[in-house]
Amino acid sequence: MILFGFLIVALGVYQVQVVPTDNANVEFEHSQSVEGDFGDLRNDILRAGSTGSTGSTQVQLGTRYPTRTFFINPPPASGSIETEATGSIRVRNATIGEGAHPNVGRFWNTTPTFPTRSLRYDADYNELDDTPELVYEHSVVAAEFDDAVLLRTGQTVVSDDRISLTTLTGSVSQSGVEPRSVDPRAVSASGTTVPLEPIDGRITLELPTAVEDAAALAERWNDSLPPNATARNVTGNVQITLANGSDLPYRLALSEVSVDASGETEPAYVVPVGPESATTGETVTVEVRDRYNNPVPDATVIFEGTTDDINITNETDDNGRVYFNANANGLLNASINGTNGPDYESISFDIGEDGGRATGNRTFNVNWDFSNITIGNTAGPTAGTGTVDVDGNLLDNATVDFATTNSTVVEVANTSTVTDQGDFSEMLIPRSGGTATIFAASGDDVDRLQVEVISQGGGETMASRSEITSAETTNGVGSIVDFTIGTSGSEDVVITGLSVDYAAGTSGDASRINNGGGREIDFSSAGFFNAGGGQSFLVLGDEVNFEADGSGGANEIVTGGETTTGTLAEFQADGPGNSGGPVDMGGETLEISLVFGDGSRDTYTINVS
Structure with missing residues (x-):
């Protein structure tokens, strides 16, 4: 009888002390997982706004506790995600700069505003009461505690002389325990930038916020902004003020992303x-x-x-x-x-008959003075020059339009200019290491200038902030390999390509990675590479660019300080067509080379467990 009494007491102590502690651990792990989901959702929104792609992110709204035979659990912890109308983004003390067509400035002078929303997640835990609510707005994920505000990601609104603003539209309101998908879709992707110059003081950006303590949020923004920008709380909004004195105008990129497939762009x-x-x-x-x-x-x-x-x-x-x-x-x-x-x-x-210009069959000749140039990413704006002629006669006052194939490598300062006695000049702004083509078009002709930007000093590269920490096989025969990439710092790391091979001095039976039409490379966020199936596969030792090669792909964007997992499926030996058999990679040593969005790269030697 006494032993039975002790048993009852022990069970009671376990129910009162151990069960709540275990459940609190479950809730904490869930809160960390949701922050990762929110970071992925933020990346999908920004990617949709910049590229026009459509993404889908699952957010695990709640969590369940492990089943206990002799003890009582509370109900599953639920969560909710919903949009909140916060107001409109406003850009003040700014005018359209030189190089843009007058109609751009005429429309800007109507003082357009840009309505936007915030996206909030809140969990209703049974044990933990100090976990933050998560708010996505204006490229950042903010963790809103009762007495503090922290940023879980970096910001992309201001970068040197570029302003990037993405409005969030549509409506989401979901709650429960099970995962729910949020599908960002571009209503208007930022394919065009316009020059922006200050008037009557410094350019200011007014960003409405759903965070209750806007003053604390503004302080966190100050920590994330570059030296040429400061943030403060103005009537419940975050106001960012940009420094003057740049040799070139700011470039403004605007976009709209919907979270419920609604919204249509209208001619302006x-x-x-x-x-x-x-x-x-x-x-x-x-x-x-x-x-x-x-x-x-x-x-x-x-x-x-x-x-x-x-x-x-x-x-x-x-x-x-x-x-x-x-x-x-x-x-x-x-x-x-x-x-x-x-x-x-x-x-x-x-x-x-002469169009206000020379008569006859007008065949334009547009020529850059050089077919290719190399500049450093810290060199500052560099002039590219050329000429426009018709039948050998230099053409005065001809409009020349400019475009770049990769604005993350090099931007054009102006989208167009006019010739001066046949000569034109365009300022090229290096952004990060890599190559891009600059097009100059006038009349019926276009010429291409190949620009290579070399990464030089000026801080840590994405490669120096990344490391492959582990690799392991994940299927029965060992032919599928997962590898984990850890990052450091507060800025995002963008992975644009990779190659895989046996480490130097080693060899094995595998010669390719082939997923039979599926993704040969798949990351835990939105990045992937699909070689195309059929006779297409990733040959060991060959480098692929996720977005340029194969039949489909997307860059992997990793929030600074976070990790991502890449899956290689699957390693095969040679064989006619698709007949090569799977190869067990357990115990092998691989060299995985990663290529990053800033042009940096590194090779990592890793043992597969």
């Missing part, structure tokens, strides 16, 4: 692509843009002639552009949203 203004005069019979090109300065596909453009009865309606292509063959002399007007709107909704072309 038009710009010409090329000259605003043309010879009869030539084609003129119009680009329609939305309030975020990005091209609008399927927009209706009305072409009207002043000296004939032309009244034709066309729609823009996927690049937001529409083309019209001008067959009559006089003014040709292209407009959107009807024909009597503001100046920025239309553009006029002067059509004539």
Whole structure:
């Protein structure tokens, strides 16, 4: 009887002390996992805004406790995720800089604002009461405690002389225990940047926030901003003030991302692509843009002639552009949203036998002075020069449009300029190590300038902040290998490519990685690489670029200080077609070379367990 009494007491002590402690550990692990989910969701939102891609992130809303035979658990811990309307982003004390078409400035002078929302996660734990609510807004994930605010990610709003603003729209409201998917979709991706210059003081960015202690949040923003920017709390908003004195204007990139597949981009203004005069019979090109300065596909453009009865309606292509063959002399007007709107909704072309320029069959020749150049990433803006001629005669006052294939490597200071007695010049702004092509287009010709940016000093590279810490086989035959990458620092690490091979001095039976149409490389966030299936696979020793090679892929973005796991599926021996058998990689030593978004790279030797 006494022993039975002791047993009852022991069971009671276990129920009161051990069960709550174990459940608190379950809740803590869940809170850490949700922070990882929120970081992945943040990356998907930013990727959608910058590239137009569509992502999907699962957020584990709640958690269940382990089953106990003789003890009582509380109900499963639930969580909720929902959007909150916070107000509009505003850019003050700024005007459109030189190099942009006047219509860009005319629309900007209407003082557009950009409504946005925040995304909040909150858990209802049974034991823990000091876990933070998580808030995503303006590229950061904030952890909101009762008495403090911390940032769990870096910010991408301000970087040197670039401003990147992504509005969040749509509505999400879900609660429960099971995982729920949030699917960010680009309504307007930031394919175009415009120059921005200060007026009447310094440029300020007003960012509405759902965080209750906006003053504490502003302090955290100050820790994350570059030296040319400061943040403070102004009437419950975070206000970022940018320093003046740059030799070049800021470049503004705007985008809108929806979390519920709603939202459509609307035409706001038009710009010409090329000259605003043309010879009869030539084609003129119009680009329609939305309030975020990005091209609008399927927009209706009305072409009207002043000296004939032309009244034709066309729609823009996927690049937001529409083309019209001008067959009559006089003014040709292209407009959107009807024909009597503001100046920025239309553009006029002067059509004539000489188009206001030289007569004859106008074959343009656009030539950069060099076919390729190499600059350091710390060199600052570098001039690229060239000429435009027609039939060997240098062409004065010709419009030259510029574009880059990779703005993370090198940006163009202006999207267009005009020639001075046939000569043009464009400032190239190096961003990070890598290569990019700069296009110069005028009339019916385009020339390419290959730019290589070399990483030089100036702080730690992404490679120096990354390390492969472990690798192991994960299937029965050992042909699938998972490897873990750890990072340090507060800035994101972007992985753009890799190669895999046996370590020097070792060899094995595997010659390729082939997943039969599935992903040969798959990361725990959104990064992946698909060789394409069939006769396509990843050959050991060959380097692949996730987004440029194969049939599909995406860069892996890792929040600084966090880890990611990559899966290689699966290692095979040679065989006709797809007949190569799986190879057990357990015990092998591999060399995995990673390529990063800043142009840095490193090779890691790792033993597979």
